[in-house]
Structures are given as structure tokens and as C-alpha cells.
Amino acid sequence: MQDIEREIRDLTARRDITQAIQDYMRGQDRLDRDLQLRSFHPDADVDCGLLRGGPEAYTDFAQGFLADLVSSQHLLGQIDLSIDLDAGTATGEVYFFAWHRTNENDEPKDLFMAGRYIDEYSCKDGKWAIQRRRELIDWARHDAASDGILNEMPAIHLSGRKGADFSQTRDWASGTSGR
Template sequence: MNMVIESDEREQLRVLVARDAIHRVVCGYIRGQDRLDPDLQRRSFHDDAYVDCGVYAGSPEGYVAFAQGALAKYEASHHLIGQIDVEVSGQRASGEVYFLAWHRSGRGAQAMDVFIAGRYIDEYEDRGNGWKIAARREIMDWGRKLPAADEFFRTNLQFHFGRRDGNDFSTLRDWPEQAAVNSKSGMQT
């Protein structure tokens, strides 16, 4: 079977591949924030990118140092990406990325949950070394600070909680031996 791809189909495919690569950049950025991994977060930006989150505006290096320092003060954080709208034009693209972020400050009766919802307004470029953020402005749409109400989960040792010290399960993937054997053989437990 000989398949011929028309030029408009090639363009559609190129745009889909670009959008997927940009989505991976956004996911790497978010993972770098929540796992406190500055190298992963930094790789999302071109070296000469401009980043403006309101309380900081400047270079990627300065922003990542600022963000990592701010997030390290929290007990935990979780950033959820919502819809992503990306328009690709050649080797450039513009995007709007919705997010919802949760941050835990304090412990015990003093624990507070900080929620922030907003959007990243981005410009992306592929300069021959893959798609990266060339410019980003963080827009806050709403926020809340509330007393934490999940003590049941925090005191129940049967739950698995995320870690930010390089020992998160998503990084280690240290499955029990039986799970690893079943995974390799395709067996269900």
C-alpha cells in the first residue's frame, strides 16, 4: 500500500507534533515545580526567555531560583494543568495554559491550604533544539487561603503521599517485586 500525504496533511501533522512537544514542555515545567527540581523546570525555557509572574520579572535563571525558593517554604504543592490552547505558526507558537495550584503551609492545627487559579500566557519557539518557552506571563484569576481539613489522610499511614526530595514514587518507581514481575509479563494481580 503506497500512502501519499498531501501538503495540508503534512502541515496538520507538523502542528500536532509541535503541540505535543509544547505540552511536554509545560508538563516538565509543572513537574519541576512540584518536585522541587530546578533543572527540570529550567529546561522549559530558552536561555534568553523573559518570565513575569508579577512579583518577579526577568531571566529564567532568576525566576527558577525565585520559584524554587518560594515553593520550598511550603510543606507540599500540586499544580494541575487545565486546558491548553496553542496556535502554531512556523517555528513559533502562542499559548494560554490554565492552571490550578494548591500549596500546604504549616502543620497540624496551624496548617493552611493556599489555592491559586490562573493562566500562563506563553510564547514558544523551536530554534532547532526543540520547543521551549520564549516568554511567559503568569495571570492570577483567583485565590483562596483556607484552614486545612485533611487530617484523616495525613494521619493514616496507608496512603501514599508525594515527596519533594528526589524520593517521590514517580521518580523511583520502586515497585514491590511481585508488581514488577506482573508488569513485565502483562499479568493482572
């Protein structure tokens, strides 16, 4: 029975850590400060190279940077976790890919970045969250945007931010079948 209980605790920890990682990314993309902060313990240390600080300082910095962009999207890749259940700690490496729409001299450009988060997680008061994070950029490129065709297709549902994205409003048009 002990092995089953330990396995359940391990799976629960993995689920909760993965949720913290996903909350971090979704909070960034939707510019949802509370959601992004929920991924950290209040005394966490975050270092992205341009700023090192606690979760509030970092989140405000990151969201301020992203708010100045036209839009952005982050995708998660592999997540490697090593969990010490007895100590209530874990380490991880999280791969990510980011796209940012910029505007230089009224010309839309795309900034692509790929990198990794090197993390330490801890369980405090039953909550697994990020305790320490360092962001490493593996590569980046900044190119002229090539998706102007989207602006010519009004039927396409383009994303929004700051509470205006469909995933946040769920504002289904009346009379739809819910497909």
C-alpha cells in the first residue's frame, strides 16, 4: 500500500507543478497578472537576465514588456521533473517557444525565441509552486511579419488580450449550436 500512496503523491505533485508551469505561460499570454503570480510562492526568486527579483516585481516587468507588444504567444515543450517527495522539493527544466509581434517604424515584425526555464519547486502548505526560476534563451530571430493575409479574412477569430480574449470571455454568439 505504501508504494501506491507514494505513486499517487508523485503523480499529484507532477500534476500540480505542471499546472503552475501552465498558469505561468497562460498568465503571460493573456496578460493575467493574478494567474501568473499564482504559479510562484510569494518568496520565490526569478531571474530572466534583464531582471532578477520576486514574483511581483518579475510579473510586473514581464507583463509590462509584453503589454507593449502587439501580441505574443508562448508554447511549452518537454518538461523534465525530478521530485523529492520526502523533502517537498523538485527540480525541472521546461522548454519553451515564444512568438512576439513587434512594430518597428510602422512595420510589423516577428520576434521568435526558444529557450528553457531551469526551475526549483517546493510544496508549502500543500501547494506546489515555483520557488526559483532562471530563464535561458537558446536562440532568437527577428523577421518581417508575413501573415498579413489574416487581416484580409474577417471570418477568422483573432486572439485578444487583457480580458478580451474569447478564452476569457466565452462570449458565444446567441443561436449557435455550441460546436
